[in-house]
Amino acid sequence: MSTNQSQRKSSPSQSHRSRLYLGYLCSIFTFSPQICAPFSLSLSLSAFPLGFWNSTTMRKPCCDKQDTNKGAWTKQEDQKLIDYIQTHGEGCWRTLPKAAGLHRCGKSCRLRWINYLRPDIKHGNFGQDEEDLIIKLHALLGNRWSLISGRLPGRTDNEVKNYWNTHLKRKLIRAGIDPDNHRLNQTLPRLQNQCMSTLVTSSGSDAASCLEDDTSRSCGLSLDLSIAIPSPSPVLEGEK
DNA sequence: AATTCTCGCAACCGCTCACAT
DNA sequence: AATGTGAGCGGTTGCGAGAAT
Numbered sequence: 001m002s003t004n005q006s007q008r009k010s011s012p013s014q015s016h017r018s019r020l021y022l023g024y025l026c027s028i029f030t031f032s033p034q035i036c037a038p039f040s041l042s043l044s045l046s047a048f049p050l051g052f053w054n055s056t057t058m059r060k061p062c063c064d065k066q067d068t069n070k071g072a073w074t075k076q077e078d079q080k081l082i083d084y085i086q087t088h089g090e091g092c093w094r095t096l097p098k099a100a101g102l103h104r105c106g107k108s109c110r111l112r113w114i115n116y117l118r119p120d121i122k123h124g125n126f127g128q129d130e131e132d133l134i135i136k137l138h139a140l141l142g143n144r145w146s147l148i149s150g151r152l153p154g155r156t157d158n159e160v161k162n163y164w165n166t167h168l169k170r171k172l173i174r175a176g177i178d179p180d181n182h183r184l185n186q187t188l189p190r191l192q193n194q195c196m197s198t199l200v201t202s203s204g205s206d207a208a209s210c211l212e213d214d215t216s217r218s219c220g221l222s223l224d225l226s227i228a229i230p231s232p233s234p235v236l237e238g239e240k
Numbered sequence: 241a242a243t244t245c246t247c248g249c250a251a252c253c254g255c256t257c258a259c260a261t
Numbered sequence: 262a263a264t265g266t267g268a269g270c271g272g273t274t275g276c277g278a279g280a281a282t
Contacts, residue, residue: 072250072276094267110268111251146270158250161271166248245281252274261265 122154139182
């Protein structure tokens with residue numbers, strides 16, 4: 001808990017809003033959550049033969065859940081993972097936990113390494129230049145966090161995503177900008193920050209065009225957003 | 241001082257993609 | 262072409278901690 005404590009209590013938290021979504025979904029079908037929950041439970045337990053769940057409708061678990069720890073990682077677990085990867089390198093996350101002596105899912109190990117333990121991770125607050133770059137890249141790329149984090153050395157997609165959801169989104173809203181499309185929201189207060197104006201597209205122009213705007217330079221930013229295209233393939237790195 | 245509220249972040253979940261067979 | 266498997270991604274959740282009451 002380090003920054004922006006004063007911003008608290010400004011609006012319902014995002015997680016709270018997402019939790020409300022369940023109620024919203026239920027309301028679409030004119031069920032209250034209280035009615036909807038037992039309804040879906042009884043359906044899932046009794047309405048289908050056992051073999052049904054072995055077919056394509058149900059994913060196989062990625063690992064044996066009974067044998068895996070969940071939740072926060074301990075220092076011992078971290079050290080085991082670090083030691084193993086330093087010795088054997090990254091790769092084959094599915095078999096890594098067993099080989100490293102960890103009672104964790106392979107996905108969990110991968111995430112822990114990539115988001116926290118990797119030596120080149122930059123921990124700590126985001127700088128102003130990083131903030132500006134994230135906003136500009138988001139205008140250009142949308143919620144493609146891995147692509148965005150790829151332009152921010154030492155930052156992970158998870159960290160960028162969290163920072164966007166907890167800080168930047170709110171910052172844009174306060175500035176009267178719709179964070180989804182980076183356009184000026186007429187129903188919200190006018191811009192207070194002149195720099196923010198560079199993030200708003202004029203009517204009819206797309207998000208990328210605003211990135212070319214000279215006004216960005218007036219804010220002291222000189223951010224090269226040209227994307228290096230690997231020679232054999234004209235596709236963005238990590239693009240799907 | 242105790243309780244409640246709110247936030248931030250680490251971690252999880254489920255989906256999609258890429259590749260091998 | 263169809264299927265299976267591993268890896269990666271983005272959305273969501275749970276929990277600890279600080280602020281407010």
